[in-house]
Amino acid sequence: MNTVGERRWVNAVFGLLAWLVGLVFFFPVLWMVLNSxxxxxxxxxxxxxxFHPTMDRYRDVTKTTRGLLxxxxxxxxxxxxxxxxxxxxxxxAIPAAYALAIRPIPKWRDVLFFFISTKFLxxxxxxxPLWILAKDLHLLNTRTVLVILYTGxxxxxxxxxxxxxxxxxxxxxxxxxxxxxxxxxxxxxxxILPMAAPGIAATALLCVxxxxxxxxxxxxxxxAKGSTVPIWVTTNISTRGNFxxxxxxxxxxxxxxxxxxxxxxxxxxxxxxxxxAIK
Amino acid sequence: MSxxxxxxxxxxxxxxxxxxxxxxxxxxxxIALTQVPFAMSIWYSLxxxxxxxxxxxxxxxxxxxxxxxxxxFFREAAWTSIEMTVxxxxxxxxxxxxxxxxxxxxxxxxxxxxxxxITPFLMMPVVAGLVWKNQMFHGLYGVLxxxxxxxxxxxxxxxxRYPTWAIVATLxxxxxxxxxxxxxxxxxxxxxxxxxxxxxxxxxxxAMFRQLxxxxxxxxxxxxxxxxxxxxxxxxxxxxVMTGGGPGxxxxxxxxxxxxxxxxxxxGQASAYSIVVVIASIxxxxxxxxxxxxxxxxxxxx
Numbered sequence: 227m228n229t230v231g232e233r234r235w236v237n238a239v240f241g242l243l244a245w246l247v248g249l250v251f252f253f254p255v256l257w258m259v260l261n262s263x264x265x266x267x268x269x270x271x272x273x274x275x276x277f278h279p280t281m282d283r284y285r286d287v288t289k290t291t292r293g294l295l296x297x298x299x300x301x302x303x304x305x306x307x308x309x310x311x312x313x314x315x316x317x318x319a320i321p322a323a324y325a326l327a328i329r330p331i332p333k334w335r336d337v338l339f340f341f342i343s344t345k346f347l348x349x350x351x352x353x354x355p356l357w358i359l360a361k362d363l364h365l366l367n368t369r370t371v372l373v374i375l376y377t378g379x380x381x382x383x384x385x386x387x388x389x390x391x392x393x394x395x396x397x398x399x400x401x402x403x404x405x406x407x408x409x410x411x412x413x414x415x416x417x418i419l420p421m422a423a424p425g426i427a428a429t430a431l432l433c434v435x436x437x438x439x440x441x442x443x444x445x446x447x448x449x450a451k452g453s454t455v456p457i458w459v460t461t462n463i464s465t466r467g468n469f470x471x472x473x474x475x476x477x478x479x480x481x482x483x484x485x486x487x488x489x490x491x492x493x494x495x496x497x498x499x500x501x502x503a504i505k
Numbered sequence: 506m507s508x509x510x511x512x513x514x515x516x517x518x519x520x521x522x523x524x525x526x527x528x529x530x531x532x533x534x535x536i537a538l539t540q541v542p543f544a545m546s547i548w549y550s551l552x553x554x555x556x557x558x559x560x561x562x563x564x565x566x567x568x569x570x571x572x573x574x575x576x577x578f579f580r581e582a583a584w585t586s587i588e589m590t591v592x593x594x595x596x597x598x599x600x601x602x603x604x605x606x607x608x609x610x611x612x613x614x615x616x617x618x619x620x621x622x623i624t625p626f627l628m629m630p631v632v633a634g635l636v637w638k639n640q641m642f643h644g645l646y647g648v649l650x651x652x653x654x655x656x657x658x659x660x661x662x663x664x665x666r667y668p669t670w671a672i673v674a675t676l677x678x679x680x681x682x683x684x685x686x687x688x689x690x691x692x693x694x695x696x697x698x699x700x701x702x703x704x705x706x707x708x709x710x711x712a713m714f715r716q717l718x719x720x721x722x723x724x725x726x727x728x729x730x731x732x733x734x735x736x737x738x739x740x741x742x743x744x745x746v747m748t749g750g751g752p753g754x755x756x757x758x759x760x761x762x763x764x765x766x767x768x769x770x771x772x773g774q775a776s777a778y779s780i781v782v783v784i785a786s787i788x789x790x791x792x793x794x795x796x797x798x799x800x801x802x803x804x805x806x807x
Binding site: 237238240241242243244245247248249251252253254255257258261269270271272273318319321322324325326329331332337340341344345346347348349350351352353354355356357358359374375377378381382385410435438439441442445446455456459460463470473474477480481484485488489492 | 521524525526527528530531532534535538539541542543545546549604607608610611612613614615617618619620621622623624625626627628629630631632635636637639640641643645646648651678681682735738739741742745746757758761762765766772775776779780782783786787789
C-alpha cells in the first residue's frame with residue numbers, strides 16, 4: 227500500500243515540525259526556569275546553557291524583609307482573594323445559569339447578552355470611580371476590594387460557561403425531579419450539580435486563573451503591603467544591579483500554580499471555552 | 506393583559522418571579538459593579554475636577570469632550586490601541602490556526618507538544634512581559650540578540666527601538682495558544698465522513714482544506730477573534746511592565762490611567778476620555794455581538 231506508507235511519512239514530517247514549533251514556543255519558559263537556577267553573573271551574560279545550578283535565588287526571593295511585601299504574604303493574600311472570589315462567583319452564577327438554561331426566563335437571550343456586554347466595557351473606564359468608591363469606603367489596600375472586583379470580573383464568563391454546560395443536562399431528568407417535588411435546591415443537589423460537575427470545575431478553574439494573574443486592579447487599588455503575587459513579582463526588579471536570575475525565580479514561583487492546574491485540566495478547558503459558545 | 510382573568514394574571518406573575526429570582530443576585534451584582542461606576546464617570550466628565558492643583562469642582566458642560574478632540578496624545582494612543590489589537594489578534598489567529606492544523610494529526614508525543622504550546626497562555630501577563638523584556642529582547646544578554654549575532658547581524662535594543670512591536674510580539678506569544686485551542690476544537694468536531702467522501706471523489710488536500718475545513722472553521726475563527734479582541738483591546742499589564750508607556754507604546758488603557766490616578770489627576774478630563782472609550786467599545790461590541798447572536802441562532806436550529 228503505497229498511500230499508507232506515504233501518509234505515514236507525511237505524518238512523521240508534520241509531527242517533527244510540530245515538535246519544533248512546540249519547543250520554540252516553550253523556549254522562553256524553559257529559559258526562565260534555567261535562569262532561575264543561575265547566579266546573577268551566569269544569567270546576565272551572553273546566553274549559556276551550562277552552569278552551576280543553585281537554589282540561592284529561590285532563597286533570596288522567599289526571604290522576608292520587614293516593610294516589604296513578602297513571598298509568604300503575597301501568596302496568602304492571592305490564595306484568599308482567588309478562593310473567596312471564585313466561591314462567590316459560583317454561588318451567584320449557578321442559580322443564574324439555571325434561570326437561563328434549565329427554566330429559561332422570557333428574554334433569556336437579552337440577559338445573557340447583558341452579562342457578556344459588560345465584558346466589553348473597558349475596565350479602564352471604571353477604574354477612577356472604583357478607586358474613589360474604594361477610597362470613600364476605606365477599602366483601598368484591602369483584600370476585600372479585590373475579592374469584590376474579581377467576582378465582578380469573572381461572573382459574566384461563569385454565567386456564560388455554566389449556561390452551556392447546564393443545557394446539556396437531559397430535560398427528562400429535571401422534569402422527573404420536579405414531579406417528585408424537588409425545588410430549585412433539590413434539583414441542584416440531586417441532578418444538576420453532580421451532572422455538570424466537570425463543567426463547573428472547568429469554569430471555576432478559569433476563574434482561578436484569571437483572578438490569580440490579575441494585575442491591573444491589584445496595582446491600582448491595592449499596591450501596598452497587603453497585595454497579591456503579581457505585585458510581588460514586580461518588586462523583584464531593581465533599578466541598580468543585575469536581577470534577571472532573581473526575577474526568574476520569582477516568576478517561576480508565581481506562575482507555577484496556574485501552569486500546573488492548566489496542564490492538568492487542559493482538555494476540559496478547551497471544551498469549556500470553545501464548545502461553550504458554539505454548542 | 507387587561508382581558509385576562511385577574512387570578513390567572515396573579516398566578517402568572519408568581520410563576521415568572523419564581524423563575525426569575527435565581528437570576529437576580531448575579532444580575533444586581535453585575536449592574537452595581539459595571540453601571541454605577543459608568544454613571545459616575547459620566548457625571549465626572551462634565552466637571553473640571555482635578556486634584557493638582559486642587560480646584561473647586563464645578564460643572565463645565567461638554568468642554569472636556571471638545572478638548573479631547575484636539576488632543577494629539579489621545580489620538581496617538583487610540584491609534585496605538587488599534588494597531589496593537591488588530592496585529593495581535595490576527596497574528597495569534599494565524600499562528601494558532603497553523604499550530605492547530607499541525608496538532609490535528611497523530612504523531613509521537615502529541616499530548617506533550619500540546620502541553621508545551623498552551624503554556625504561554627497560562628503564564629501570568631506580568632511575568633510574560635518581564636520575561637520577554639529582560640531575557641529575550643535584552644540588548645546585551647537577550648536570547649534573540651544572541652541568535653541575531655550568530656547569524657551575522659547586529660544586536661538591537663528591541664524594547665526601546667520598537668516598543669509597540671515588542672509588546673505585540675509578547676501578546677501574540679501569549680494568545681496564539683488560546684486561538685489554537687479554539688481552532689483545534691473546531692477541527693476535531695469536523696465530521697470525518699464528509700472528508701472521506703471528498704477524498705474518494707478525488708479532491709486534492711488543498712481543495713479539501715479550502716472548501717470544507719475553512720468554511721467549517723469560520724464560526725470558530727470568529728469566536729476566537731471576538732474573545733481575543735475583548736481581552737487584547739484592554740491590555741495594560743504588558744505595557745506597564747515592558748515600556749511604562751514609553752515612546753509610542755501608550756495605548757488607550759494606559760493613557761487614561763496616566764491622566765487619572767497614574768499621576769495626571771485630571772479626573773474630569775480623564776473621565777471624558779473613558780466615556781469616549783466606552784462608546785467606541787460599544788460600537789465594536791455591537792458588531793461582535795451580532796456575530797455571537799448568529800452563533801446562538803445556529804444553536805436553536807441545531
